[in-house]
Amino acid sequence: MGIGKSxxxxxxxxxxxxxxxxxxxxxxxxxxxxxxxxxxDSKYHHNPDDEIGPVKAALLPFxxxxxxxxxxxxxxxxxxxxxxxxxxNDVSTFIARNRAVS
Numbered sequence: 001m002g003i004g005k006s007x008x009x010x011x012x013x014x015x016x017x018x019x020x021x022x023x024x025x026x027x028x029x030x031x032x033x034x035x036x037x038x039x040x041d042s043k044y045h046h047n048p049d050d051e052i053g054p055v056k057a058a059l060l061p062f063x064x065x066x067x068x069x070x071x072x073x074x075x076x077x078x079x080x081x082x083x084x085x086x087x088x089n090d091v092s093t094f095i096a097r098n099r100a101v102s
Contacts, residue, residue, distance in 0.1 A: 022077045026085035029075025033059060 019027075034056060041053025063072045069087060077085035084092075 020079075020083060020085075022079040022083050022085045026075030026077045026087050030063075030073045033073045 037056035037059045038049070038053070040055045041047040042049065045053045045055070047053035059073065060071055063074055064070055067090075069090070074087045074091070075085065076088040076091060078088065
């Protein structure tokens, strides 16, 4: 979101290419989980920083196994104004389509 100046008033201008705040938060979830797993691997398993330790190796299979979120921890978010993250919409669509088939 950018801030534009119109005469003496300050207005907020949403730009198409920028992510919604709930999507930015959802993306951070993967990074935070990986950082915590890396910390646990180095502290308790003495893994070097450039290797994937047992905690991170156990974490990654919990993400989706195919599609654009493959191998990531999917942060599902609902904002304070009722907006959903893109991942939340994708998961709910996936569930609805699979339940409709069966």
